[in-house]
Amino acid sequence: MKKMIEGSRAVAEAVALCRPDVISAYPITPQTHIVEELSQIVADGQLDAEYIRVESEHSAASACLITGVNRALSAPLSIWNDHQDTMGIRDTGWLQLYAENNQEALDMHIQAYKIAEDDRVLLPVMVCMDGFILTHTYESVDMPEQEQVDAFLPKYDPLYRLDPEDPYTLGAYIGPELFHEARYVMQQDCLASKEVVKEVAREFKEAFGRWGGDVIEAYRCDDAETIVIGLGSVVGTLKDWADARRAEGQKVGALKLRCFRPFPGEELVEAVSGAKQVVVLEKAVGMGAQGIVASELRSALYGRSTVPVSCAIVGLGGRDVTFNTIDEACKRAGAGEREFFAGLRTEALEEA
Amino acid sequence: MKKMIEGSRAVAEAVALCRPDVISAYPITPQTHIVEELSQIVADGQLDAEYIRVESEHSAASACLITGVNRALSAPLSIWNDHQDTMGIRDTGWLQLYAENNQEALDMHIQAYKIAEDDRVLLPVMVCMDGFILTHTYESVDMPEQEQVDAFLPKYDPLYRLDPEDPYTLGAYIGPELFHEARYVMQQDCLASKEVVKEVAREFKEAFGRWGGDVIEAYRCDDAETIVIGLGSVVGTLKDWADARRAEGQKVGALKLRCFRPFPGEELVEAVSGAKQVVVLEKAVGMGAQGIVASELRSALYGRSTVPVSCAIVGLGGRDVTFNTIDEACKRAGAGEREFFAGLRTEALEEA
Amino acid sequence: MATQPFTYELSRGFLPGHRACAGCGQAAAVRMIMEVVGPDCVVTNATGCLEVFSTPYPESAWGVPWIHSLFENAASVAAGIEAALRKQGRLETTRVLAFGGDGATVDIGFGALSGMMERGHDILYVCYDNEAYMNTGVQRSGSTPFAASTTTSPAGRASFGEDRPKKNLPAICAAHGIPYVATASVSFFADLKRKVRKALGIRGPKYLQVHVPCPPGWGYPEKDTVEIGKLAVECGLFPLVEWEDGEVTRVRKIKKVPVEEYLKPQRRFRHLFRTEEGKAKLADIQALADANIEKYGLVD
Amino acid sequence: MATQPFTYELSRGFLPGHRACAGCGQAAAVRMIMEVVGPDCVVTNATGCLEVFSTPYPESAWGVPWIHSLFENAASVAAGIEAALRKQGRLETTRVLAFGGDGATVDIGFGALSGMMERGHDILYVCYDNEAYMNTGVQRSGSTPFAASTTTSPAGRASFGEDRPKKNLPAICAAHGIPYVATASVSFFADLKRKVRKALGIRGPKYLQVHVPCPPGWGYPEKDTVEIGKLAVECGLFPLVEWEDGEVTRVRKIKKVPVEEYLKPQRRFRHLFRTEEGKAKLADIQALADANIEKYGLVD
Amino acid sequence: MTAAELLAVAAFDGGKEAQAFPAFGVERRGAPVMAFCRISDQPIRIRSQIYQPDFVVVQDPTLMETVDVLAGLKAEGTVLINTEQKPEEMKLDTKAKLVTFPATQIALEELGRPIMNTAILGAFAGLSGLISFEAIERSIGHRFPGELGERNVKAARRAYELMKEQSA
Amino acid sequence: MTAAELLAVAAFDGGKEAQAFPAFGVERRGAPVMAFCRISDQPIRIRSQIYQPDFVVVQDPTLMETVDVLAGLKAEGTVLINTEQKPEEMKLDTKAKLVTFPATQIALEELGRPIMNTAILGAFAGLSGLISFEAIERSIGHRFPGELGERNVKAARRAYELMKEQSA
Amino acid sequence: MTTSQASARRKPPLGIVTRPGSSMRNKTGPWGIQHPVWDWDKCVGCNTCEVICPEGCIRHLEKKQYEADYEYCKGCGMCAAACPAKAITMTTEHR
Amino acid sequence: MTTSQASARRKPPLGIVTRPGSSMRNKTGPWGIQHPVWDWDKCVGCNTCEVICPEGCIRHLEKKQYEADYEYCKGCGMCAAACPAKAITMTTEHR
C-alpha cells in the first residue's frame, strides 16, 4: 500500500513486517526515530517482540542486521549526515548496502534479512541510510503486505543456535595454526555473497515488483562520456542532474553503488571502462590518504582500463549536495584534479 | 648505550625517556609488557609520572601518542599479530608509523612525540609495533641518554591547553555550515604532516645518528625487477630474503612502508614505477574487497605507471612469514594473480 | 530607566547566549553550580543537552576551561586531567568537574564513572538528571521514572510507559564507599549550593545528582520548572539525601504531598490518569514514594 | 585394579581436557557451579582465563551451549539471549548464565552488568574473582586487594603495590536492589553450591562473586588452592555474605585468623614482610579485615 | 516542519508526489527552523535543499530581520507572511507576489495556542490552488484525531477562505 | 623462553648479535613451549621462526613422543637432550650429533627445584663453544641477583664442565 | 600562554577550539514572547529570581531592585512564577 | 535442529563453531609430575576430593572408594591436600 510517511517510520514498519523476536535499541541522532517508532509499534501491541532498551550502543551492536543511519564522526562533533561512520568499518566483514531513497531503504531491510540468513553468507548486513536526508524526510513509499513479507522471508532456521538440546560452543579463540585459514574462508564467503545479493534482488523483484539495481545501477551511462558515481541518497539528485545535463546535450550518466561490501569491482570496471571520465562523489575522508571509494575503484581498474577517475569529497557533516556541487566536481575532474573537496565554502575558510 | 632487552622493555624505557606526565594503561595482549614495564619504572621511582590504571581501554585511548601493538581482530578471537587493528582505523586522522625492529620502535616513539607536538600537525601519532614478533623478542638496542632525548624533545608547550588562566573551550560541536570545511582543513594538515615526518626523521638522524627511512625506505630497489613492499617487522625478513635472492641472481628489492598515514603516494610511485612487478605483503584483510595497501598503491599509480601490483595477504593472526611465503607471493604475482592469500595451510582448509 | 549596560565576567563560568530551551532546569542548575565553583576549575562534559546548547561552534557559553570528548567518557577525561594537574602540583587550588546527563551517567558512562570512583580521583562529578535522553528526543534512560512515557518507552495499548523503576544511582555510588554523595534539586537552590560547597571541600571522588525538570521533555509549561522540581522532592519521589563514606548522613524532610500532585501537570504521566490500569500504576508510584520515605526517613 | 573406563556426559556442563593451570581455583568453581546448574542452560562468557582455557579452537570443554563475544559484554549478550528465550517461552526451564572474571566484571564490563541489572533480566551472573587480570599476566583490576603486587601495580622502591582497596562490587550490585547477591568461595563448596541453587530459584538478576585463588597469579603452590581460599574467608578479607533486595540477609561467621596467615604464603604480598613500611601496611590490611568483621558482623 | 509534513501528506492524498524535509541545521528550540516541501506530478528523486522556491511561507516575521527569506524566490513566486500587517506595510524589495495573513491570530482564536501550522496549510491551499481543501482536511484529521483535529480544520478553513477571497 | 633469553644476553655480552623469541603458539601452562635464538656476528634482521636450526635443546624429553623436535635440524647440527639416558638409548633417527645430560638432576641438586634454564645454558656453552663461560656468568648474574644467582651459576658451571669433557 | 601568544603560533583548528564566553554574540532575547517587569515596591529581596534564571540575565541593582537583560531573557517566566512576592509580571512590552 | 541436520546444510565456519566436549581430546595427564593414589582404608567418604578436583576427573566407585582418571589428572595435588583423612598420596607412579 502506498503511503506518505517519514523515512524512519517506513523503515520501522518494514522491520516490524520482518517479525523480529528481539529488538535492541539505543538512541543516536539521526537514527533515533526508527527505534522510537519501533517501540511505539511494540507498545501498541502491533508487534510481539522483546524490546530491550540497552544502556549503551556497545551492548546494542550484537544484531545480525543493523540499520546504519549514516552520520559524521567527530572531531568536530556533528550529528549530520555523511558516510564516515560506515566507511570506517568497511573491513569488518559486514555487508553494506546503501539506500537511494526511503522506498529502497525499506526494501533493502527485507532483502537484508534474507541475505544475512542465507547459509552461504552467514555474515551480518548493514543497510546504510542517510541520516536526516532520508530518515527525516516524508515521501511516499509502497509498504508491502505482511503476507508478502512472510512468503519472502520464511521463519529463520539458523544453522547454529544456542540450544541446550544441541549445545554448540560459539566464538572459540584460535591460535596461529588456523587463524590465517579462518580469515581466508571468511573472505571467500564475503566475496561470494555478491551473488547472493544479486539473487535476492532478483527474487525481490519477482515478489514485489521493485528493482533498484543489484550491486550497482547504471542510469543513462550507456554512451556517457562522464560517469558520476554516488552512494545513498545523493543518487537521486545525481539522476535528476543527469537528466538536466543530458537535456543540455552533455553526455553524462549516474552510477549508483548500491552494494559497497562486497565491493563490486568487476561490475564497476565493466560499467565505467567505456567512459572518458569518472567522478566519484564521496561522503567520507580517508584522512591522509586518497578517496576511499575512488581508490578501490582505481585499483579495480588498474591494468584494465585507463579512464581517469577523480574523487570529489562532498556533503560532509550535512553539507547539502546540489547540482552546483556536481557541476563543480565534473569541471575540476575534467581539468585533471584527482582528489579534492567540492562544495567548500571558501569564504568561511578564509575567515577561519 | 647498547643493550640486549625485550622489545616491550625497550619501548617502555624510551617512553620514560620522553618524560610523560601521565600514563594511562590498560592491558591487552601483546601490548601488556610495555605498560607493565612502565609501571615498574614508576614503582621503582625512576620516572615521576601519574600512572592511571583505567577500568577499560575506552578510557585509556585519549592520549596523543599510542603504541599500537598490532594484533589480529575477532572473529575468531586471536591474540597474535597482524595489522587488522591499526589498518581498521586508517581513516581517523591518526598518523601511523610502522616499526621494522625494536630499535626503530624505540626511535619512533621519540620521533612521534616530536611530530605530534608540532604546531603544524596537532594530530595524534601511533607507533605500530608487531605484537609478539617485536614486543616479545630480545635483541640489542641502542638506548639514548636522557640528555640526548631532553635536547631533542624540549618541554612540550601546547598551543591550546585547559588552563583557568586562559579558558578555551575544546571540542565544540559543529553544524553543517562549517563541518565540511573543518574536515578539509584536517585533511590538509594530515597530508602536510608528511613533511614533518620527514623533517623529524632527518633531525633524529642528526641527533642520534640512526636512519630507517623517512616515509619509505627502499632496500636494493634501484635496478630491481620485482619489488616487495612490507610494513613493520616483516621488512627485516624481506631484506634478508632480498639479499639471498640477489645472491642467486634474482633482481629483487624490498621496500619498507614506514609511514602509512599520511600515505606517501608520490614517494611510492617514484620508487616502484621502474620495476616489472610489485608485490605488497599485507597483514590485514579488507573483507569483501581488495588488499588495503595494494589498492591505495594501485590508486596512486593509476594513470602514472602500469607496473603490475599484486597483493599477498600473509601472516594473519600470528602466521609466520618465511622466505617460502615471500617466494610463493612473488611466484603467484608473476603468474598474474592480483589478490591472494599466501602461506595458507591448504591441508587444514581441506580438513575443515 | 537609564541603567548601566549589563556586563558579564568570564569568571562566572557559565554565560548567557546559550541555546537551552526557555525554562531549562539544567541550565539554571549549571549556572548555580558554576557560581559556587568559581573560575579556578576545569570542566569536562559528556554529550547531552548541556554540551549541545552551550557549545555550538563557534560559540561557547563557558568562561572556564571546558572539554568535551564523548558521550560516555566524561569521568575518564576528568580523571586524566586530574592526574595531569596532580603531577603539576595544581590540584590544591584547581578543581576538576565532570558534568553528565542522566543518560551519560546512569547508562553509557557508568563504567567510566565507576572506574573513576574506584581509583579515587579528586573530582566532583555532577549528573544533571532530567530523567531521559533529552538531547536526542526524550528516550528513556535508566533514570527515567516508573510509568513515564518516553519515545522509547511510550504508553500504548500494550504499554503503560517505562516498566522499570528509576535506577538509584546515588545509592550505587555511595556503595563505592566514596567520601561524598548527594542528591539535590534545582528547585532547592540554597541546598544545592551548600552541597556543591561541601563537595568542593572534600578530597577524592564526589558524586552529585541534581534533579532538573525539563519543560519539553516532561511536558509542562516552562515557567513551572521550579514548582515541578519542588513537588518531586516533596512527594518523596526524588529524596534529597547525603551520604558520607557510604553512609547516609543527612536527609531533607518533606511535606509528603500525594504523588498525583507531582505527576498530573506532566504530559509524560498523562496516560496514567486516563485508564483504570493507569490508576493502578498511580498506586504503585505512591508505593515507590512511600518506600523512599520509609528508607530515608523523609518524614518525622 | 581393573576398573571400568571413565565416562563423561556432556550434561555435566564442563568437561576435562581444558587447559587451566593445575590447581586452578576458577576451573574448580566452574565445575561445581555447572554441576548444580545442569544441562538446561545457556552460558555466556567474557574473555579471560576461563574462556581461553576452555575453548581453544577446535576444542571446547563445555557440554552446554556456550557463547563468547567480547571481554566487556558478557552481561549484554546474556541479556539478548534471555530476551530471545523469553520470547520463545523457554525461560521457565532454561537458565541463562554469564561468567566473567573480576576484570571483566568489576572494570571493563561493569557498565553492561549494571545495565543488565537495571533492566531486570532473569540472569545469573557469576564473577569468578581471582583478583587480577590473570589471562594477560597478572595486572591489577578494581578487585585486586590493597597492597598486592601485580605487574601493573608492582612493589618497588616507590610503591608498596596496589594502592586502592578492593572494590566492593557485591555491595554495589546489592545497591542496584536486585533480588539476590552473594559472595562465595571455591573453598567453601557446600556453601557455594547452596548459593547457586538458591539463585537459580529466584527470577530476575542475580549476582554471585566467587573467590577463586590462582596459584601462578598469587604465587603459592598449586596444591594449596583450597587452603588459601579458606584463609581469605576466615581472616575477614573476603567475607561470605548474602543480600536480598539490597539488604544483607545472611553472613558466614568466621574464625578471625590474623591476616598475616593468609598473606604470608603468597608471593604477591611477599614485599610486605620485608620492610618496615610493609609491616605498616599489614596493619592497614588487618584494619580492612576488621572493618569487614564489624560491618557484616562476621564474628559473634 | 509539521506544516511541510501536512502539506506533503495532503498533496499525496490529492494524487501528487511530494517530499517534505527539515533544513538540517542547528535545531535547538528558539533557533530559526526551515522546512522544505516539493510537490510534483512525477516521482521526486532530488534530495538537495530548495534554493529557488516557488513559494515561501514565513511563520515568524521577526526572523526577516536576520534571515533573507526571499533569497532565490522566483520572480513569478509567492511569499506568504504571517502578520497582521498589510503587504504594503512590509516594505519588501521583491518582484514576487506578497501576501499576508494573521495566522497567529487565527490559531489563538481557534486553538487557544499560537500553533500556526494548520492555518498556514489552509492559506497555502487557498492561495496556490495546488491542493484541495478536502485533502487538507483529511491530512489534518489523520494527524490530529478527535476534537483537536476538528479545531485545526476550522483554523485551516478560516485561512483557506481568507486566501480564496484575496486571490479571487 | 628464559634459557633462550639468557643465551641471547650472554652472546651479546660476548660481542655477538643475538635475537631470542618464543614461539607464538598457545601459551597456557602445561602446553609445550618453543623458543628460538639466533646468534650472529652481523646484525640480525630476519623475523621468521627457525626451521633449520643448528642446535636443538630438548628440555622435556616426554614431548618427543608428540612433537618432532628434530624436524629441519641440519645434518651437521646438534641435539642436546635433558635426560639421564645415554644418547644410544634414545633411539633417534638422525644424522645430527646427539648429546644427553641430566639437567633436571643438576637443577634439583643445585637449586632444589626442577628449573633447568641455567644448566641448559651452561651445557650449550660447553658444547658449542660459541660463548664463553664468563659471559654466561654475567648474564645469569644480571638476571638473578644475589644468592640465587650464585646457585644458578653453579648449576651452569656443572653442566658446562660436563659438556666440555664430553666434547673434548 | 595567553590567547594572543597562541595565535602568534597557529590559529585554532577550525571547529575544535572555541573562545570562552563567545555564546554572548547569540542574543536570545527575541526567543521570548513575554518578558518580565518588576514592581520594586513589592519585592522582598529574597534573591530567588536572580538565582534561578537559567540565562543568568537578572541582576541586582540595589536593595530590592532587580532587572533583566532583555538582550538574553528568553521569557521563560520562571522568575515571575517563583517570586514569592508576586513582584514580577510577564508582559510583551520588551518584545 | 540437531548437529547432523546442520551439517547437512553447511559446515561450521572455520574457527567459529566448536563441538561440545571436544576438549576431551586433549589428554592433560602428562602435565603432572606426581599423581594421587588413594588409601581406601583411610577414606572417610567426605567426598571433598571429588568435588574440588578442577579437572573433574575423580570418581566415586562405591562407599569410600575414589579414584582419579590419570588421562586428565594434572597432578595439582589439591585432592591430597584437602583430604581430611590424609587418604591420598601424591606419587610419580602414574607418570
Ligand SMILES: Cc1ncc(C[n+]2csc(CCOP(=O)(O)OP(=O)(O)O)c2C)c(N)n1
Ligand atoms: C557514543 C554515543 N552514543 C549515542 C550518542 C547519541 N546521544 C547524544 S546525547 C544522548 C542522550 C543524552 O542524554 P542525557 O545524558 O540524559 O543528557 P540530556 O540530553 O538529557 O541532557 C545520546 C543518546 C552519542 N552522542 N554518542
Ligand SMILES: Cc1ncc(C[n+]2csc(CCOP(=O)(O)OP(=O)(O)O)c2C)c(N)n1
Ligand atoms: C576489549 C578488550 N580489552 C582487553 C582485552 C585483553 N584481555 C583479555 S583477558 C583480560 C583480563 C581478564 O581478566 P579477568 O576478567 O580478571 O579474568 P581472568 O583472566 O583473571 O580469569 C584482558 C585485559 C580484551 N580481550 N578485550
Ligand code: SF4
Ligand atoms: S530539552 Fe530539556 S534539558 Fe534539554 S535544553 Fe531543553 S529544557 Fe533543557
Ligand code: SF4
Ligand atoms: S592463571 Fe590462574 S586463573 Fe588462570 S588458569 Fe591459571 S590458575 Fe586458573
Ligand code: SF4
Ligand atoms: S523570564 Fe526566564 S529568562 Fe527571562 S529573566 Fe525571567 S527567568 Fe530569566
Ligand code: SF4
Ligand atoms: S523573587 Fe521576587 S521578591 Fe525575590 S528578589 Fe526577585 S523580585 Fe524580589
Ligand code: SF4
Ligand atoms: S591431583 Fe588435582 S587434577 Fe589430579 S585428581 Fe587430584 S585434584 Fe584432580
Ligand code: SF4
Ligand atoms: S577427600 Fe579423602 S576422605 Fe574425603 S572422600 Fe576424598 S579420599 Fe575420602
Ligand SMILES: [Mg+2]
Ligand atoms: Mg537526560
Ligand SMILES: [Mg+2]
Ligand atoms: Mg581475574
